[in-house]
Amino acid sequence: MRHRGPDQQGTRIVDSDAIRSLEAQVGLGVARLSILDPTPAGDQPMSDPTGRYHLAFNGEIYNFKSVRHELQQEGISFLTSGDTEAVLQACIRWGMQAVPKLSGMFAFAFVDGDTCTGFLARDRFGVKPLVYSHDETGLRFASEIATLRLLVPDCGDIDQTALLQHLRYGYIAHPRTLYRSFRRLAPGHVLEFNGTTICDPRPVFDIVVPVAKEPPQDINAASRWIRRKLASAIIDHRISDVPIGAFLSGGLDSSIIVAELA
Secondary structure (H helix, E strand, C coil), rough: CCCCCCEEEEEEEEHHHHHHHHCCCCCEEEECCCCCCCHHCCCCCEEEECCCCEEEEEEEEEEEHHHHHHHHCCCCCCCCCCCHHHHHHHHCCCCCHHHHHHCEEEEEEECCCCCCCCEECCCCCCCCCCCCEEEEEHHHHHHHHHHHHHHHHCCCCHHHHHHHHHHHHHCCECCCCCCCCEEECCCCEEEEEEECEECCECCCCCCCCCCCCCCCCHHHHHHHHHHHHHHHHHHHHHCCCCCCCCCCCCCHHHHHHHHHHC
């Protein structure tokens, strides 16, 4: 995974009485592209100070400061300035109910070592990929199928339905992948595990399109409303501790984004 995260790579073997009693093994690995808190304090996989909870996180949380503030109001202190610890502490405090509170693009794994429980989660629109395989030998997951194949060398037969979907439509519908034994976690879903028991994925997001309380009455008012919404979204997305840029296609949408960034 180094090509996806050239700035820092780390692994964590989680050990506890609960895990040993199941004769199980739990491990996390991360290759990190450092955008927020690029210091060693932000390295992953990240654990809480007690060493009980662990997180492997890919993505960026745009509202992490407000999530962090809410947790601080409940007496939780932080050791870093980035979004990874905000996700970790949110999962410790709220469990899977933390996921709907996060605004951003993400895929992550959260583990409670003391109970051998946890979950995988993916953002609303599935911006960040997450593929997994589950059989009698355990649960394995990754951001890419090529990586998952290293974890599950015997990946089984080609999924003929998925192959036909790819040839006919140009994509494969969730949750299928090209391999019958591999699945993609659908956008806005979580996959919970408890010891050696794996639950079926379930949604934790409802995408609701809000209706303006006072709809714009003319084209000029509507244009101002859209511009405010665009500016607000772009401000949220440009949070970074390193220089950022934009890929320009030269079209209307990317030009608007760069103009707002400027």
